[in-house]
Amino acid sequence: MTTAIREPKNQYQFEAKSKYRESVWDEFSYGITTFGDRDIANAKVLFFPSRHGAEIPIALSRGFKEENLIACDKSEEIALSSWRKDYPLIKFYGNTLSRTIERLQEDSIKLDAANMDLCSPLCNQVYDDLRKLFELTPLNDNFVLAITALKGREASGLTDTVNALTGLSGPIDRIQIIRRFFMTLGLITWGLKKDEYLSTNKNMVYGVWVINKKQWIIDKYNLFFGRHKASLLKIINLQKNAEFNQLKGNGGVALSLIDEIIAMSIVIQSERKTFDTSFGNWCCEDGICNETELFDLYCRAMQIYVNWLNFDSLIGKVGNK
Numbered sequence: 001m002t003t004a005i006r007e008p009k010n011q012y013q014f015e016a017k018s019k020y021r022e023s024v025w026d027e028f029s030y031g032i033t034t035f036g037d038r039d040i041a042n043a044k045v046l047f048f049p050s051r052h053g054a055e056i057p058i059a060l061s062r063g064f065k066e067e068n069l070i071a072c073d074k075s076e077e078i079a080l081s082s083w084r085k086d087y088p089l090i091k092f093y094g095n096t097l098s099r100t101i102e103r104l105q106e107d108s109i110k111l112d113a114a115n116m117d118l119c120s121p122l123c124n125q126v127y128d129d130l131r132k133l134f135e136l137t138p139l140n141d142n143f144v145l146a147i148t149a150l151k152g153r154e155a156s157g158l159t160d161t162v163n164a165l166t167g168l169s170g171p172i173d174r175i176q177i178i179r180r181f182f183m184t185l186g187l188i189t190w191g192l193k194k195d196e197y198l199s200t201n202k203n204m205v206y207g208v209w210v211i212n213k214k215q216w217i218i219d220k221y222n223l224f225f226g227r228h229k230a231s232l233l234k235i236i237n238l239q240k241n242a243e244f245n246q247l248k249g250n251g252g253v254a255l256s257l258i259d260e261i262i263a264m265s266i267v268i269q270s271e272r273k274t275f276d277t278s279f280g281n282w283c284c285e286d287g288i289c290n291e292t293e294l295f296d297l298y299c300r301a302m303q304i305y306v307n308w309l310n311f312d313s314l315i316g317k318v319g320n321k
């Protein structure tokens with residue numbers, strides 16, 4: 001079902017929006033290559049270019065390919081936009097996001113990222129679409145998702161209810177609410193970006209996350225611990241014995257182990273930590289450790305990583321003992 005377009009008078013053509021676009025596509029480049037370990041040139045991205053398609057040149061300038069961009073809009077006017085002639089290889093679903101998600105599944109399109117620049121307040125439609133996206137769409141691991149939400153205008157009491165259910169308090173932090181929602185879906189997120197901009201007189205907030213299914217992580221690291229548990233426990237014990245701080249030098253723990261610990265630490269941080277806007281950094285959310293034994297191990301490995309950024313000093317010692 002298509003509908004008439006609803007857009008502000010400026011048709012999303014203003015400086016703060018341009019900066020927002022640059023920032024989102026920068027995070028897509030970073031997230032896909034760093035976390036996903038994939039090539040930008042092959043990355044498939046769903047987005048909502050609207051009338052002017054201003055995101056398209058930005059995406060192309062970052063190395064995304066026209067044929068891998070997938071556009072969606074429920075408005076019939078967008079189907080007639082000039083960017084469709086300029087970029088004929090961009091696949092376009094002239095439908096609601098909900099229907100597009102079904103079409104993506106039918107067409108077996110596996111997404112690497114999506115920019116849900118819907119600009120609506122957080123409402124059931126957004127949650128339903130997100131739920132459907134993660135249930136139906138084939139997504140690559142380390143999927144990168146950006147969501148923009150209008151601050152305010154939520155149905156009265158809805159955000160209070162969400163806050164009450166999630167245990168959040170104080171000013172409503174929509175990005176936190178979205179992150180909590182992801183957790184209810186069994187998703188683990190790593191925040192890349194959180195920012196706001198003014199659209200005429202409306203405040204918009206957006207977040208960009210790397211997202212994984214928790215089960216994928218657990219499966220992956222179960223395997224990892226099957227291989228490296230002994231070494232890891234040794235590292236943890238060394239830290240306990242303060243011998244840890246004296247380690248200097250050469251040889252030993254396989255580099256792949258270090259890589260795995262770094263990857264794992266990222267996952268753990270996303271699980272246990274939250275973005276602190278006042279410091280622009282990640283900080284501990286509640287300090288409560290109720291994870292399984294395995295997750296406890298991940299957490300301790302993460303602490304090692306954080307405490308000991310100089311991994312050169314780690315390489316060799318443990319493996320050689």
Ligand SMILES: C[S@@+](CC[C@H](N)C(=O)[O-])C[C@H]1O[C@@H](n2cnc3c(N)ncnc32)[C@H](O)[C@@H]1O
Pocket residue numbers: 005006012021048049050051052053054055072073074075078095096097098117118119
């Ligand atoms: C904020 S605009 C996108 C602006 C664009 N990203 C830019 O940078 O200029 C949002 C677009 O998404 C479309 N849209 C909003 N909700 C949608 C939904 N649930 N399904 C499909 N299209 C939707 C609107 O018609 C509108 O054209």
